[in-house]
Amino acid sequence: MSFNPLQERGIPLDRQLRNWRELDVAPIDPDHADPYTRCRVITMNGIEVEAILFSHQFNRHCPDPAVKQQLAEVRFIEAQQQKVVNWLLPGLSSVLETTIAYEQVAVDLTAWVARMEPDPYLKRAYQFGVLEDFDHLYRYANLYEMIEHRKAEKIVDNLTEVMPGRPTYLHHRHPIDNLREPYDRNATAPISKLHALTIMSAEQQTMNFYMNVGPTYMEPIARQLYQEIGLIEEEHVTHYESLVDPGETWWEMLLNHEYNECYLYHSFMETESDPRVKAIWELHLNMELEHLRIAAELFKRHDGRDPQEVVAPVLPAPVTFEPNKGYLRDLIATQIDYTTIGTGYVQEAHERFERYQEAIMGGERPASEVVIDDNRAKSGEEYRLETEGPHPVPSLRAER
Template identity: 80%
Template sequence: MTFNPLEHRGIPLDRQLRNWRELNVEPVDPDRADPYTKCRIITLNGIEIESIMFSHHFARVCPDLEIKQQLAEVRYIEQQQQKVVNWLLPGQSSVLETTISYEQVATDLTAWVARMEPDPYLRQAYEFGVLEDFDHLYRYANLYEMIEHRKAEKIVDNLTEVIPGRPTPLHHRDPVDNVREPYNRNEADPISKLHALTIMSAEQQTMNFYMNVGPLYMEPIARQLYQEIGLIEEEHVTHYESLVDPGETWWERLVNHEYNECYVYYSFMETESDPRVKAVWELHLNMELEHLRLACDMMRKHDGRDPESILARELPAPLTFEPNKEYLRNLLATQVDLTTLGTGYVREAHERFERMQERIHDAVTPPSDAVIDEHREMYGDEYRLQTEGEHPVKSLQHVRAKR
């Protein structure tokens, strides 16, 4: 059954404000919750934060008091939604356990988007990025066992493998080579716009999370690993945000943000396994339908265009969290040795890449390698969660040798 959010009114804005009792949601059980329920929570937290920050940025350049007031009204409700969504995460989970869930999001969400993306250039951007998130999951899983003496398989529940991806030390590139070509807003498939917003939002929240939690650790290796991967998340946000057409008007962007929120809430409402969490997604969807209606009215009034001219007539197939093991293994076998050059991709090292590698590593073992070395010293080997066959790349040493 198709769902067109433009045909539904949702809950009137003046009835959306919730009191403290209503905001005080019970978190999911860290021992019994579906790992993908936690992934959906983390994803929607990133979606909400992007919507909130976009609204703030819009307000800062908007001279019209009435428009700023309406943005503020909707934004306050978005803040309440974000609090409810993020507060569903269990307080019993450690920062590292939440981090592993963040990287499971980055791996399986990006892999799913890459599989569904119709534009070959955009698909390549997601395929390139996911192999790096995949390796981050592997590095944090090793840190988790070292610090908390637990295994990541309890968190990812065999849904996502924990094996090396593109080696993290090789993710450090000259900043100019992290900028991609944008889609054309007049030609791009509507789903491509939703994909770009979704992955950008998720990576942005991961960047923000690592920026804040990294220095909370006392263990030097943990502080160093969060610092290194946090810098790579900056590269990833640059990589994904540059896919969005900068020619979109503020009104067009506002409508796209609200439509994307409807899409993700609807998707997760359709696929959520926890009935209590599903009820939250349904409630928020009904709020977002009204936010979308208001944004569309503003676009018609101030941009002089009909939102239907830029939006899909109905929501695409639901965004789904599901295992992507075979897909990721194929990408590892065929794309692990890629790096970027300008707005494209190459297999061989080039002068800018080598210069950046030399300057940032400076003959020092990077934290992402040090954590594996220290794990081997403690346990005799590295931690992996491999559910089938051998690693698709015979040796990752050849990838480094080519650099």
């Protein structure tokens, strides 16, 4: 059934405020919850954090007191939504277990978006990035086995394979080579705008998470690995945010943010396996419909256009968390040896890439390589979770 969020009625804003008891939701059970329920929670936390940060930036650049008041009211509700969503994560899980779930999100959400993206250039950006997140999952899984003596299949539940992608040390590129060409806001498909905003928000939240939790570990190798991958997540945020047309007005960006929240809450309401969590997605969708209505009115008043000129007339097919094993193996077999130069992709290591690699390594082996050797020495072998037959052999350029 088609669903046009611009024509649906949501909960009036003055009825959306929740008290402490209502905000204090019980977390999901880490031992029995569907891993993809946790993935949906992590995704929506990133989406809500982006909504809040964007609204703050808009507030700092907006001279209109009436608009600032509307932004502040909606932003506080978004902050309540973020607390509910993020507090669904179980306190029983260690930081490293949550990290592995973050990387499962990065792998299966980005792979799904890459499969669904109609624009070849944007699709290539997602294919490039997912091979790096895939390798991060492998590095963190080995750290998990080494310092917590547990295996990542407990977290990913065989839905996502754990094995090498593009080696993490090859992700350190010159900053200008992380910039991409933006889509054309006047020509690109509405779904492409939603894809870009979704993956940018998810990667931004991963970057924020690693920046804050990395130094909480005592083990030197853990601190070093979070620092290394945290820097790469900054590269990924640059990579994905560059895809968004910088010519979008503040009103257009606000409209896209609110529409995307409706899209994702509706998607997850449609696909959620946990009835209690599904009810939260439904409640938040009904809140976001009102946020979208407010954004649409601001867009019409200040941008002078009809929102239907910018967003899809009905919600696209739901975003779906599902295994992407075959798709990822195909990418590993065909695209593992790519790096970037300017806004494009090349298979040869160019001079600027080599110089930056040498500078950032400082003559030392990176933590992402050391953690595999250390776990192999401690556990007898490195950790992998392969469920689909032999792992495709990467290019020789991926060996170190």
